[in-house]
Amino acid sequence: MNGAATAQTLADRVRGAVLRPSDPGFDARCAGFQTAHRHRPSVLVRPAVTEDVVVAVAHAAEHELSVAVQATGHGLSATLDGGVLLDTGGLTGVTVDAAARTARVAAGTRFAEVVEAASRYGLAPLNGSFPGVGVVGYVLGGGLGLLARQFGYAVDHVRAVDVVTPDARPRRVTADRDPELFRALRGAGANFGVVTGLEIDLVPVSRLYGGELVFDLARTPGLLARYLRWTEALPEELTSSVSLLAYPDLPLFPPRLRGRRVGHVRIAYTGDGEEGARLVAPLRAAGQLLTDTVAEMPYTECGAIYNDPAMPHAYLGDNVLLRGIDPTEADAVTELVTAPGPVPCVVDVRHLGGALGRPPAVPNVVGHRDARYLLRVLTPLLGASPDQAVEAQHRVLDALAARQRVGGRCQNLVYGQVPGSADDFWEPADHQWLTGLKSRIDPANLLRCNRNIPPDRAC
Structure with a gap:
């Protein structure tokens, strides 16, 4: 069926809007936050109610059309x-149940709400x-958040998922009603259905001791190594990261940052301010x-x-999960990032551990929980080609010794169409199990415009 017939x-x-490529507003609706890439569908459906999702998925399955989902992009x-x-x-x-400390969140909702x-x-x-x-994509990809060391991954705190599976069946999935699908959705959700809503836990936090310390790296040698030593004795209530970059000398940046090599240390601590100040003092x-x-x-x-x-804006990003970073590696990474070059990179090192290292109360497929740090490389595409950006990223990622790699990546911090297999988002045993489940739930792989898990054709 051609695009015009499909749209009609x-x-x-x-009940919602249906747009074809020739219709006003089509391009704007296809555009997401990531401007380096864009979906080019034959037809776009903007559902007004869950039943619209059911109809669209049924239509796609009947005509063997692939399906993609986008809230914010x-x-x-x-x-x-x-x-x-x-x-x-x-x-x-958003509907909050204060007594249960939960929220019911619809598919297009952003976290600010x-x-x-x-x-x-x-x-x-x-x-x-x-x-x-957007809440749904972030949470179902794991959710490595501001309070992660204290509370773990956001997906560990999902209580129910409202989803339309590729057979066009709307389901409310919980640990009791469908434990296999519930486990798979929490960490690989985009492969198994179009999620229309979540029920998530809320935590009793109303204030923080938080913010950022911004250092001039030229006058703060060894900042990354010092940060890593500092993280060794922190309580779980403190989640932090450090970012290293060289700011171009351009008017769009604040004068105090232009042309400088800079380190940003970000802090989120749920304890009292006095203790927070003591912890941050070093x-x-x-x-x-x-x-x-x-x-x-x-x-x-x-x-x-x-x-x-x-x-x-346009950007690419990739990451590796690490057991550790020794001081020599820290200095090498700092020099790679801040040395002059045609492609600017931003490197984040995020402190993991704490609740992130413990299994959730209800099993899901977020793995590699023994990692102590995450190294992310982000490349804004400011005049650089995607190939140049990927090359620049991997100069940094490959600078770390192989012995430090845990063997996986975090879905939330992979941006754009970067090379590499999707397999390493999951533990090998979990990935094998997921391919088997995919073969039963989506054997035609209609839901493949994601971190795709192809069906196991042998099943």
Whole structure:
């Protein structure tokens, strides 16, 4: 069936918008936060109700059309060429149950809405650094958030998933009703259905001692090594990271940062401010500070800790999970990142451990929990080609000795269509199990525009 016929058939049956490539607004609706790549579907459906998702998935299955799902487009990993794009951005809403400390969240909801709704009851979701990210994609990919060392991965705290599976069947999936699918959705969800809503735990956090310390690396030698030593004795209530980069001398950056080699240390501590200041004091003494915003703050201001850019832009990113980083490696990574070059890179080292290292109360497929650190390389595509960006990233990733790698990557921090197999997002045994489940739930692999798990054809 051609695109025009597909669009007309769907438009006759759904309440939401149905757009073809020639229709006004089509390009804008296909665009996501990640501007380096874009879906190019034959038809776009913007559901108004869950039944619209059911109709669209049934239509795609009947005509053997691939299906992609996009709410905000931050973590786009594979683009759709033809087929049906479900834009879930219109399915929004948050309902908080303060007594149960839970929230029911619709598919297109962003974390900023959940943070605000939960704050009225002294609660908070397990969101990441940027509250503008969509809840569903972030959580089902694991969810490595601001409070991760204290509470673990966000997906460990999912209580129920509302999903339309590739057979066009709407289901409410819980540990009791469908333990296999519940386990798979929590960590590999995009492969097994179109999620229309989640029920998630909230945590009793209303304020933080948090912010960032910004150092001039030219006057703070060995910052990364010092940061790594500092993390060795921290309580689980403190989650942190360090970012290293060389700022171009361009007007779009603040004068204090232009042309400098800089280190950003980000802090989120749920204990009291006095103890937080004591814990952070060794870092404050590490070298020349350009900025110090670490202070008491309401949780509603948590987005200011990383102050991530809010405007859509083009970027690539990859990461490795590590057992450790020795001082020699730390210095080598710092030099690679901050040396002059045609492609700028931002390197994050995130401190893991704590609750991240413990299995969840209900099993899911987020693995590699023995990692102590995550090394992420982010490359803004400012005049550089994707191939140049990938080469620059892997100069940094490969600088670490193989003995330090745990053997996996974090889904949340892979951005764009970077090379490499999707297998290493999961433990080998879990990946084998997931391929078997995929062969039963989606044997045609309709849901393949994601971190794809192909069905096991032998099943």
